[in-house]
Amino acid sequence: xxxxxxxxxxxxxxxxxxxxxxxxxxxxxxxxxxxxxxxxxxxxxxxxxxxxxxxxxxxxxxxxxxxxxxxxxxxxxxxxxxxxxxxxxxxxxxxxxxxxxxxxxxxxxxxxxxxxxxxxxxxxxxxxxxxxxxxxxxxxxxxxxxxxxxxxxxxxxxxxxxxxxxxxxxxxxxxxxxxxxxxxxxxxxxxxxxxxxxxxxxxxxxxxxxxxxxxxxxxxxxxxxxxxxxxxxxxxxxxxxxxxxxxxxxxxxxxxxxxxxxxxxxxxxxxxxxxxxxxxxxxxxxxxxxxxxxxxxxxxxxxxxxxxxxxxxxxxxxxxxxxxxxxxxxxxxxxxxxxxxxxxxxxxxxxx
Amino acid sequence: xxxxxxxxxxxxxxxxxxxxxxxxxxxxxxxxxxxxxxxxxxxxxxxxxxxxxxxxxxxxxxxxxxxxxxxxxxxxxxxxxxxxxxxxxxxxxxxxxxxxxxxxxxxxxxxxxxxxxxxxxxxxxxxxxxxxxx
Numbered sequence: 435x436x437x438x439x440x441x442x443x444x445x446x447x448x449x450x451x452x453x454x455x456x457x458x459x460x461x462x463x464x465x466x467x468x469x470x471x472x473x474x475x476x477x478x479x480x481x482x483x484x485x486x487x488x489x490x491x492x493x494x495x496x497x498x499x500x501x502x503x504x505x506x507x508x509x510x511x512x513x514x515x516x517x518x519x520x521x522x523x524x525x526x527x528x529x530x531x532x533x534x535x536x537x538x539x540x541x542x543x544x545x546x547x548x549x550x551x552x553x554x555x556x557x558x559x560x561x562x563x564x565x566x567x568x569x570x571x572x573x574x575x576x577x578x579x580x581x582x583x584x585x586x587x588x589x590x591x592x593x594x595x596x597x598x599x600x601x602x603x604x605x606x607x608x609x610x611x612x613x614x615x616x617x618x619x620x621x622x623x624x625x626x627x628x629x630x631x632x633x634x635x636x637x638x639x640x641x642x643x644x645x646x647x648x649x650x651x652x653x654x655x656x657x658x659x660x661x662x663x664x665x666x667x668x669x670x671x672x673x674x675x676x677x678x679x680x681x682x683x684x685x686x687x688x689x690x691x692x693x694x695x696x697x698x699x700x701x702x703x704x705x706x707x708x709x710x711x712x713x714x715x716x717x718x719x720x721x722x723x724x725x726x727x728x729x730x731x732x733x734x735x736x737x738x739x740x741x742x743x744x745x746x747x748x749x750x751x752x753x754x755x756x757x758x759x760x761x762x763x764x765x766x767x768x769x770x771x772x773x774x775x776x777x778x779x780x781x782x783x784x785x786x
Numbered sequence: 787x788x789x790x791x792x793x794x795x796x797x798x799x800x801x802x803x804x805x806x807x808x809x810x811x812x813x814x815x816x817x818x819x820x821x822x823x824x825x826x827x828x829x830x831x832x833x834x835x836x837x838x839x840x841x842x843x844x845x846x847x848x849x850x851x852x853x854x855x856x857x858x859x860x861x862x863x864x865x866x867x868x869x870x871x872x873x874x875x876x877x878x879x880x881x882x883x884x885x886x887x888x889x890x891x892x893x894x895x896x897x898x899x900x901x902x903x904x905x906x907x908x909x910x911x912x913x914x915x916x917x918x919x920x
Contacts, residue, residue: 458880485879485880486857486858486898487858487879487897487898487899487913488897488898489898489908491910492895492896492897492898492910495802495895495896496895496896523908524908532802532910535798535799535802535803536802536803536896536910537803538803538805538835759919760918760919761919764918764919765918765919768880768918
Protein backbone atom coordinates (compact mmCIF):
# COMPACT_ATOMS: atom_id res chain seq x y z
CA UNK A 435 0.00 0.00 0.00
CA UNK A 436 2.89 2.35 0.50
CA UNK A 437 3.07 3.39 -3.16
CA UNK A 438 -0.46 4.80 -2.86
CA UNK A 439 0.43 7.25 -0.07
CA UNK A 440 2.46 9.72 -2.09
CA UNK A 441 0.52 12.17 -4.26
CA UNK A 442 2.27 13.46 -7.33
CA UNK A 443 0.46 14.70 -10.42
CA UNK A 444 1.30 13.31 -13.86
CA UNK A 445 2.47 16.73 -15.00
CA UNK A 446 5.09 18.23 -12.67
CA UNK A 447 3.79 21.38 -10.94
CA UNK A 448 5.00 24.05 -8.59
CA UNK A 449 4.38 27.45 -7.06
CA UNK A 450 4.78 30.20 -9.65
CA UNK A 451 3.70 33.09 -7.42
CA UNK A 452 2.92 33.61 -3.75
CA UNK A 453 1.87 36.40 -1.44
CA UNK A 454 0.92 37.07 2.15
CA UNK A 455 -1.19 39.58 4.02
CA UNK A 456 -1.28 40.31 7.74
CA UNK A 457 -3.47 43.09 9.24
CA UNK A 458 -1.60 45.82 11.11
CA UNK A 459 -3.26 45.72 14.54
CA UNK A 460 -1.61 43.73 17.35
CA UNK A 461 -3.10 42.61 20.63
CA UNK A 462 -0.40 41.54 23.13
CA UNK A 463 -0.94 38.36 25.14
CA UNK A 464 -0.14 40.35 28.28
CA UNK A 465 -3.13 42.62 27.56
CA UNK A 466 -5.52 39.64 27.35
CA UNK A 467 -3.99 38.24 30.53
CA UNK A 468 -4.47 41.60 32.26
CA UNK A 469 -8.21 41.49 31.54
CA UNK A 470 -8.91 37.83 32.28
CA UNK A 471 -6.33 36.57 34.77
CA UNK A 472 -5.15 39.74 36.47
CA UNK A 473 -1.73 39.61 34.83
CA UNK A 474 0.83 37.29 33.29
CA UNK A 475 1.41 36.40 29.66
CA UNK A 476 -0.07 34.26 26.93
CA UNK A 477 1.32 31.49 24.73
CA UNK A 478 2.28 34.04 22.06
CA UNK A 479 3.69 37.54 22.48
CA UNK A 480 0.93 39.11 20.41
CA UNK A 481 -1.57 38.37 17.67
CA UNK A 482 -2.65 40.14 14.49
CA UNK A 483 -6.17 41.56 14.58
CA UNK A 484 -8.22 42.50 11.51
CA UNK A 485 -9.44 46.09 11.33
CA UNK A 486 -13.10 47.12 11.13
CA UNK A 487 -13.18 46.90 7.34
CA UNK A 488 -11.28 43.62 6.99
CA UNK A 489 -12.42 40.02 6.74
CA UNK A 490 -11.34 36.77 5.12
CA UNK A 491 -12.29 38.08 1.66
CA UNK A 492 -10.27 41.30 1.92
CA UNK A 493 -7.29 39.39 3.33
CA UNK A 494 -7.56 36.85 0.50
CA UNK A 495 -7.73 39.59 -2.14
CA UNK A 496 -4.57 41.33 -0.98
CA UNK A 497 -2.58 38.10 -0.59
CA UNK A 498 -3.77 37.03 -4.06
CA UNK A 499 -2.80 40.35 -5.65
CA UNK A 500 0.70 39.84 -4.28
CA UNK A 501 0.77 36.31 -5.69
CA UNK A 502 -0.29 37.55 -9.12
CA UNK A 503 2.35 40.31 -9.07
CA UNK A 504 5.01 37.68 -8.41
CA UNK A 505 3.65 35.14 -10.92
CA UNK A 506 3.44 37.75 -13.68
CA UNK A 507 0.39 36.17 -15.24
CA UNK A 508 -2.88 37.77 -16.29
CA UNK A 509 -5.65 37.06 -13.75
CA UNK A 510 -7.77 35.73 -16.65
CA UNK A 511 -5.26 32.85 -16.99
CA UNK A 512 -6.43 31.34 -13.68
CA UNK A 513 -8.72 28.33 -14.13
CA UNK A 514 -9.53 28.02 -10.42
CA UNK A 515 -9.62 30.17 -7.29
CA UNK A 516 -10.17 28.27 -4.07
CA UNK A 517 -10.35 29.98 -0.70
CA UNK A 518 -9.83 27.90 2.43
CA UNK A 519 -11.09 29.42 5.68
CA UNK A 520 -13.17 28.80 8.78
CA UNK A 521 -14.33 32.41 8.78
CA UNK A 522 -15.92 32.99 5.38
CA UNK A 523 -17.94 36.22 5.72
CA UNK A 524 -21.09 34.61 4.32
CA UNK A 525 -22.64 31.32 5.43
CA UNK A 526 -24.02 30.99 1.89
CA UNK A 527 -22.29 32.86 -0.97
CA UNK A 528 -18.77 31.98 -1.99
CA UNK A 529 -15.81 34.08 -0.93
CA UNK A 530 -14.00 32.89 -4.05
CA UNK A 531 -16.32 34.57 -6.58
CA UNK A 532 -15.77 37.93 -4.94
CA UNK A 533 -12.02 37.37 -4.82
CA UNK A 534 -12.10 36.36 -8.50
CA UNK A 535 -14.01 39.51 -9.44
CA UNK A 536 -11.64 41.73 -7.45
CA UNK A 537 -8.64 40.18 -9.20
CA UNK A 538 -10.23 40.49 -12.65
CA UNK A 539 -10.15 36.71 -13.14
CA UNK A 540 -13.82 36.18 -14.03
CA UNK A 541 -15.67 34.52 -15.70
CA UNK A 542 -14.01 31.37 -17.10
CA UNK A 543 -12.82 29.63 -13.97
CA UNK A 544 -13.75 27.42 -11.04
CA UNK A 545 -14.33 29.29 -7.80
CA UNK A 546 -15.24 27.80 -4.47
CA UNK A 547 -14.55 27.73 -0.77
CA UNK A 548 -12.84 25.03 1.22
CA UNK A 549 -13.44 24.33 4.87
CA UNK A 550 -11.23 22.18 7.08
CA UNK A 551 -10.39 24.29 10.12
CA UNK A 552 -6.72 25.28 9.92
CA UNK A 553 -5.88 23.09 6.93
CA UNK A 554 -8.51 24.48 4.55
CA UNK A 555 -5.80 26.44 2.73
CA UNK A 556 -3.48 23.49 2.14
CA UNK A 557 -6.48 21.40 1.10
CA UNK A 558 -7.09 24.03 -1.60
CA UNK A 559 -3.41 23.85 -2.49
CA UNK A 560 -3.58 20.07 -2.98
CA UNK A 561 -6.65 20.50 -5.20
CA UNK A 562 -4.91 23.22 -7.23
CA UNK A 563 -1.96 20.90 -7.82
CA UNK A 564 -4.38 18.21 -8.99
CA UNK A 565 -6.09 20.58 -11.42
CA UNK A 566 -2.88 21.86 -12.95
CA UNK A 567 -1.17 18.47 -12.73
CA UNK A 568 -3.96 16.81 -14.70
CA UNK A 569 -3.75 19.41 -17.43
CA UNK A 570 -7.29 20.73 -16.84
CA UNK A 571 -5.77 24.19 -16.53
CA UNK A 572 -2.38 25.83 -16.47
CA UNK A 573 -2.85 28.04 -13.42
CA UNK A 574 -4.84 27.73 -10.21
CA UNK A 575 -4.90 29.95 -7.14
CA UNK A 576 -5.17 28.49 -3.64
CA UNK A 577 -5.66 30.76 -0.64
CA UNK A 578 -5.71 30.15 3.10
CA UNK A 579 -7.08 33.08 5.09
CA UNK A 580 -8.88 33.61 8.37
CA UNK A 581 -10.14 36.12 10.89
CA UNK A 582 -10.24 33.61 13.71
CA UNK A 583 -12.31 34.23 16.81
CA UNK A 584 -11.79 32.92 20.30
CA UNK A 585 -14.43 33.09 23.01
CA UNK A 586 -13.63 35.98 25.38
CA UNK A 587 -11.65 34.58 28.28
CA UNK A 588 -10.97 31.24 26.57
CA UNK A 589 -7.35 30.19 26.10
CA UNK A 590 -7.84 30.32 22.32
CA UNK A 591 -8.41 34.06 22.57
CA UNK A 592 -4.67 34.56 23.08
CA UNK A 593 -3.84 33.10 19.70
CA UNK A 594 -6.89 33.29 17.35
CA UNK A 595 -5.60 35.78 14.77
CA UNK A 596 -6.15 37.23 11.30
CA UNK A 597 -4.07 36.84 8.15
CA UNK A 598 -3.56 34.72 5.08
CA UNK A 599 -1.49 33.72 2.09
CA UNK A 600 -2.08 32.88 -1.55
CA UNK A 601 -0.26 30.56 -3.95
CA UNK A 602 -0.52 30.23 -7.69
CA UNK A 603 0.18 26.72 -8.90
CA UNK A 604 1.45 26.30 -12.44
CA UNK A 605 3.63 24.03 -14.60
CA UNK A 606 7.00 23.11 -13.03
CA UNK A 607 8.98 24.78 -15.81
CA UNK A 608 7.61 28.17 -14.67
CA UNK A 609 7.84 27.43 -10.96
CA UNK A 610 9.80 29.21 -8.24
CA UNK A 611 9.25 26.11 -6.07
CA UNK A 612 8.68 22.70 -7.65
CA UNK A 613 6.56 20.24 -5.67
CA UNK A 614 8.60 17.08 -5.08
CA UNK A 615 5.54 15.29 -3.75
CA UNK A 616 2.72 15.65 -1.28
CA UNK A 617 0.70 13.49 1.03
CA UNK A 618 -2.36 13.85 3.23
CA UNK A 619 -3.32 12.14 6.48
CA UNK A 620 -6.89 12.41 7.75
CA UNK A 621 -8.94 10.82 10.54
CA UNK A 622 -12.15 11.76 12.31
CA UNK A 623 -10.82 13.35 15.49
CA UNK A 624 -13.05 15.79 17.39
CA UNK A 625 -10.45 18.14 18.87
CA UNK A 626 -12.09 21.45 17.88
CA UNK A 627 -15.41 22.39 16.31
CA UNK A 628 -18.03 25.07 15.94
CA UNK A 629 -21.70 24.24 15.59
CA UNK A 630 -23.98 26.17 13.23
CA UNK A 631 -25.12 29.61 14.49
CA UNK A 632 -22.48 29.65 17.24
CA UNK A 633 -20.14 32.65 17.34
CA UNK A 634 -17.24 30.86 18.98
CA UNK A 635 -15.67 27.43 18.59
CA UNK A 636 -15.34 24.78 21.28
CA UNK A 637 -12.37 22.51 21.80
CA UNK A 638 -11.28 19.37 23.56
CA UNK A 639 -8.73 21.09 25.82
CA UNK A 640 -5.68 18.88 26.28
CA UNK A 641 -7.11 16.48 23.68
CA UNK A 642 -6.01 18.97 20.99
CA UNK A 643 -2.37 17.97 21.56
CA UNK A 644 -1.26 14.34 21.22
CA UNK A 645 -4.13 12.62 19.37
CA UNK A 646 -4.80 15.61 17.16
CA UNK A 647 -1.95 18.04 16.36
CA UNK A 648 1.04 15.82 17.05
CA UNK A 649 -0.34 12.56 15.69
CA UNK A 650 -1.43 14.01 12.34
CA UNK A 651 1.58 16.22 11.67
CA UNK A 652 4.06 13.54 12.69
CA UNK A 653 2.31 10.86 10.64
CA UNK A 654 2.04 13.00 7.51
CA UNK A 655 5.54 14.47 7.79
CA UNK A 656 7.20 11.12 8.49
CA UNK A 657 5.33 9.32 5.69
CA UNK A 658 6.20 11.99 3.12
CA UNK A 659 9.89 11.89 4.00
CA UNK A 660 9.82 8.08 3.81
CA UNK A 661 8.14 8.14 0.41
CA UNK A 662 10.68 10.61 -0.96
CA UNK A 663 13.60 8.86 0.79
CA UNK A 664 14.55 12.12 2.48
CA UNK A 665 15.40 12.96 6.07
CA UNK A 666 15.16 16.18 8.05
CA UNK A 667 18.78 16.96 7.12
CA UNK A 668 17.81 17.10 3.44
CA UNK A 669 15.64 20.19 4.05
CA UNK A 670 16.79 23.76 4.48
CA UNK A 671 13.52 24.86 6.10
CA UNK A 672 10.49 23.26 7.71
CA UNK A 673 7.14 24.84 8.47
CA UNK A 674 4.50 23.26 10.67
CA UNK A 675 1.05 24.45 11.61
CA UNK A 676 1.49 26.97 14.39
CA UNK A 677 -1.37 27.28 16.90
CA UNK A 678 1.23 28.61 19.36
CA UNK A 679 5.03 28.59 19.52
CA UNK A 680 5.52 25.47 21.63
CA UNK A 681 3.72 22.86 19.47
CA UNK A 682 5.62 23.44 16.20
CA UNK A 683 8.91 23.47 18.12
CA UNK A 684 8.09 20.14 19.74
CA UNK A 685 6.87 18.43 16.56
CA UNK A 686 9.93 19.69 14.68
CA UNK A 687 12.17 18.08 17.27
CA UNK A 688 10.31 14.77 17.05
CA UNK A 689 10.73 14.75 13.27
CA UNK A 690 14.44 15.54 13.55
CA UNK A 691 14.42 19.23 12.62
CA UNK A 692 16.49 21.87 14.37
CA UNK A 693 15.40 25.27 15.62
CA UNK A 694 17.40 26.91 12.82
CA UNK A 695 15.31 25.06 10.23
CA UNK A 696 11.97 26.24 11.62
CA UNK A 697 12.58 29.75 12.94
CA UNK A 698 12.11 31.62 9.62
CA UNK A 699 8.67 30.12 9.05
CA UNK A 700 7.51 30.27 12.66
CA UNK A 701 5.46 33.46 12.92
CA UNK A 702 2.92 32.57 15.61
CA UNK A 703 4.90 34.36 18.33
CA UNK A 704 4.38 37.72 16.63
CA UNK A 705 1.11 37.30 14.68
CA UNK A 706 -0.68 34.47 16.51
CA UNK A 707 -2.47 31.58 14.85
CA UNK A 708 -3.95 32.69 11.54
CA UNK A 709 -5.70 29.30 11.19
CA UNK A 710 -6.02 28.41 7.49
CA UNK A 711 -3.40 31.09 6.84
CA UNK A 712 -0.94 29.89 9.49
CA UNK A 713 1.40 27.34 7.92
CA UNK A 714 0.95 28.99 4.50
CA UNK A 715 2.03 32.40 5.79
CA UNK A 716 5.03 30.66 7.32
CA UNK A 717 5.76 29.33 3.82
CA UNK A 718 5.45 32.85 2.38
CA UNK A 719 7.95 34.15 4.92
CA UNK A 720 10.41 31.39 3.97
CA UNK A 721 9.97 31.95 0.22
CA UNK A 722 10.71 35.66 0.79
CA UNK A 723 14.29 34.89 1.75
CA UNK A 724 15.05 31.37 0.47
CA UNK A 725 17.58 30.59 -2.28
CA UNK A 726 17.62 28.38 -5.37
CA UNK A 727 18.19 24.74 -4.42
CA UNK A 728 16.72 25.12 -0.93
CA UNK A 729 14.26 22.43 0.07
CA UNK A 730 11.21 23.15 2.22
CA UNK A 731 8.96 20.78 4.15
CA UNK A 732 5.47 22.14 4.88
CA UNK A 733 3.03 20.25 7.09
CA UNK A 734 -0.31 21.81 7.96
CA UNK A 735 -2.81 20.67 10.55
CA UNK A 736 -6.55 21.15 10.64
CA UNK A 737 -8.79 20.12 13.48
CA UNK A 738 -11.29 17.44 12.79
CA UNK A 739 -8.54 16.32 11.86
CA UNK A 740 -5.82 16.04 9.26
CA UNK A 741 -2.50 17.18 7.86
CA UNK A 742 -1.23 17.94 4.37
CA UNK A 743 2.52 17.53 3.85
CA UNK A 744 4.46 19.00 0.92
CA UNK A 745 8.11 18.94 -0.12
CA UNK A 746 9.28 21.86 -2.28
CA UNK A 747 12.52 22.48 -4.09
CA UNK A 748 13.31 26.05 -5.08
CA UNK A 749 14.41 26.98 -8.58
CA UNK A 750 16.52 29.81 -10.00
CA UNK A 751 13.31 31.77 -10.52
CA UNK A 752 12.77 32.39 -6.81
CA UNK A 753 15.30 35.22 -6.50
CA UNK A 754 13.80 37.49 -9.16
CA UNK A 755 10.25 37.09 -7.87
CA UNK A 756 10.83 37.86 -4.20
CA UNK A 757 10.79 41.66 -4.46
CA UNK A 758 7.87 41.97 -6.87
CA UNK A 759 5.42 42.32 -3.96
CA UNK A 760 5.67 43.23 -0.26
CA UNK A 761 7.43 40.66 1.90
CA UNK A 762 5.62 38.95 4.76
CA UNK A 763 7.96 40.85 7.10
CA UNK A 764 6.81 44.19 5.63
CA UNK A 765 3.31 43.42 6.85
CA UNK A 766 4.48 42.13 10.22
CA UNK A 767 6.51 45.23 11.01
CA UNK A 768 3.55 47.52 10.17
CA UNK A 769 2.52 47.08 13.80
CA UNK A 770 -0.08 49.14 15.69
CA UNK A 771 -0.73 47.95 19.22
CA UNK A 772 -4.31 48.03 20.47
CA UNK A 773 -5.81 47.39 23.89
CA UNK A 774 -8.52 44.90 24.79
CA UNK A 775 -11.26 47.55 24.59
CA UNK A 776 -10.45 48.49 21.00
CA UNK A 777 -10.10 44.79 20.20
CA UNK A 778 -13.66 44.09 21.34
CA UNK A 779 -14.85 46.86 19.01
CA UNK A 780 -12.78 45.76 16.01
CA UNK A 781 -13.84 42.13 16.30
CA UNK A 782 -17.51 42.81 16.97
CA UNK A 783 -17.50 41.30 20.44
CA UNK A 784 -19.91 43.90 21.83
CA UNK A 785 -23.46 42.88 21.01
CA UNK A 786 -26.75 44.54 21.95
CA UNK B 787 -33.01 45.67 -0.80
CA UNK B 788 -33.28 44.38 -4.37
CA UNK B 789 -32.48 47.80 -5.80
CA UNK B 790 -29.35 48.00 -3.63
CA UNK B 791 -28.22 44.55 -4.73
CA UNK B 792 -28.58 45.42 -8.41
CA UNK B 793 -26.82 48.76 -8.02
CA UNK B 794 -23.92 47.26 -6.07
CA UNK B 795 -23.63 44.49 -8.68
CA UNK B 796 -23.42 46.97 -11.57
CA UNK B 797 -20.55 48.80 -9.87
CA UNK B 798 -18.48 45.71 -8.98
CA UNK B 799 -15.70 46.25 -11.54
CA UNK B 800 -14.94 49.81 -10.51
CA UNK B 801 -15.51 49.18 -6.81
CA UNK B 802 -13.58 45.93 -6.34
CA UNK B 803 -10.62 46.57 -8.64
CA UNK B 804 -10.75 50.26 -9.58
CA UNK B 805 -11.53 49.48 -13.19
CA UNK B 806 -11.77 52.67 -15.26
CA UNK B 807 -11.79 53.45 -18.94
CA UNK B 808 -9.20 54.60 -21.43
CA UNK B 809 -10.23 57.12 -24.10
CA UNK B 810 -9.40 55.76 -27.56
CA UNK B 811 -9.33 59.32 -28.98
CA UNK B 812 -7.17 61.38 -26.62
CA UNK B 813 -5.69 58.60 -24.41
CA UNK B 814 -7.06 60.01 -21.14
CA UNK B 815 -7.57 57.65 -18.21
CA UNK B 816 -11.14 57.89 -16.93
CA UNK B 817 -12.53 57.08 -13.48
CA UNK B 818 -15.27 56.40 -12.63
CA UNK B 819 -16.25 54.89 -15.98
CA UNK B 820 -18.81 57.10 -17.74
CA UNK B 821 -18.48 56.10 -21.44
CA UNK B 822 -17.84 59.72 -22.50
CA UNK B 823 -14.34 61.13 -22.16
CA UNK B 824 -14.36 64.13 -19.80
CA UNK B 825 -11.25 65.50 -21.58
CA UNK B 826 -12.30 65.42 -25.24
CA UNK B 827 -16.03 64.66 -25.07
CA UNK B 828 -15.85 61.67 -27.39
CA UNK B 829 -17.16 58.15 -26.68
CA UNK B 830 -14.81 56.11 -24.46
CA UNK B 831 -16.05 52.65 -23.55
CA UNK B 832 -12.90 50.54 -23.34
CA UNK B 833 -12.44 49.22 -19.78
CA UNK B 834 -8.92 49.76 -18.48
CA UNK B 835 -7.37 48.94 -15.14
CA UNK B 836 -5.75 51.68 -13.07
CA UNK B 837 -2.57 51.11 -11.06
CA UNK B 838 -4.23 52.01 -7.77
CA UNK B 839 -1.28 54.22 -6.83
CA UNK B 840 -1.72 57.90 -6.11
CA UNK B 841 -1.36 60.59 -3.50
CA UNK B 842 -3.64 62.41 -1.10
CA UNK B 843 -4.79 65.64 -2.76
CA UNK B 844 -6.89 66.75 0.18
CA UNK B 845 -8.84 65.13 2.99
CA UNK B 846 -11.39 65.52 5.78
CA UNK B 847 -12.18 63.45 8.86
CA UNK B 848 -15.76 62.25 9.30
CA UNK B 849 -17.21 62.09 12.82
CA UNK B 850 -20.91 62.16 11.88
CA UNK B 851 -21.21 59.48 9.24
CA UNK B 852 -24.06 58.93 6.78
CA UNK B 853 -26.32 55.93 7.30
CA UNK B 854 -24.48 52.63 7.03
CA UNK B 855 -21.05 54.08 7.80
CA UNK B 856 -21.59 54.84 11.52
CA UNK B 857 -19.65 51.79 12.75
CA UNK B 858 -16.42 53.11 11.21
CA UNK B 859 -16.18 56.62 12.68
CA UNK B 860 -13.94 58.48 12.94
CA UNK B 861 -12.61 57.88 9.43
CA UNK B 862 -10.90 59.98 6.81
CA UNK B 863 -12.25 60.66 3.35
CA UNK B 864 -9.74 61.90 0.79
CA UNK B 865 -9.50 63.07 -2.75
CA UNK B 866 -6.79 60.83 -4.15
CA UNK B 867 -4.98 61.90 -7.29
CA UNK B 868 -4.13 58.72 -9.18
CA UNK B 869 -0.85 58.35 -11.09
CA UNK B 870 -2.85 58.14 -14.32
CA UNK B 871 -4.57 61.48 -13.65
CA UNK B 872 -8.13 60.97 -12.36
CA UNK B 873 -9.04 62.17 -8.88
CA UNK B 874 -11.04 59.66 -6.81
CA UNK B 875 -13.04 60.27 -3.64
CA UNK B 876 -12.44 57.42 -1.22
CA UNK B 877 -12.00 56.46 2.40
CA UNK B 878 -8.50 56.08 3.76
CA UNK B 879 -7.83 53.03 5.90
CA UNK B 880 -5.04 51.63 8.09
CA UNK B 881 -4.11 55.17 9.08
CA UNK B 882 -5.13 57.31 12.06
CA UNK B 883 -6.79 60.61 11.02
CA UNK B 884 -4.00 62.57 12.76
CA UNK B 885 -1.34 60.92 10.59
CA UNK B 886 -2.85 61.84 7.21
CA UNK B 887 -1.00 64.44 5.18
CA UNK B 888 -1.52 66.11 1.82
CA UNK B 889 0.84 64.51 -0.71
CA UNK B 890 1.02 61.22 1.19
CA UNK B 891 1.62 58.31 -1.23
CA UNK B 892 -1.25 55.82 -1.04
CA UNK B 893 -2.36 52.63 -2.76
CA UNK B 894 -5.73 51.03 -3.40
CA UNK B 895 -6.96 48.14 -1.30
CA UNK B 896 -10.32 46.36 -1.44
CA UNK B 897 -12.11 46.48 1.90
CA UNK B 898 -15.58 46.25 3.40
CA UNK B 899 -17.46 49.48 2.77
CA UNK B 900 -20.64 48.70 4.69
CA UNK B 901 -23.29 46.06 5.24
CA UNK B 902 -26.98 46.24 4.46
CA UNK B 903 -28.06 45.27 7.97
CA UNK B 904 -27.52 41.90 9.63
CA UNK B 905 -29.22 39.94 6.86
CA UNK B 906 -28.31 41.93 3.76
CA UNK B 907 -25.24 41.87 1.58
CA UNK B 908 -21.76 43.01 2.55
CA UNK B 909 -20.56 45.75 0.22
CA UNK B 910 -16.87 45.71 -0.72
CA UNK B 911 -14.94 48.41 -2.53
CA UNK B 912 -11.80 50.46 -2.92
CA UNK B 913 -10.15 52.41 -0.15
CA UNK B 914 -6.65 53.81 -0.02
CA UNK B 915 -3.92 53.30 2.57
CA UNK B 916 -0.30 54.37 3.02
CA UNK B 917 1.86 52.25 0.70
CA UNK B 918 3.34 49.08 2.15
CA UNK B 919 6.89 47.94 1.48
CA UNK B 920 7.37 50.50 -1.32
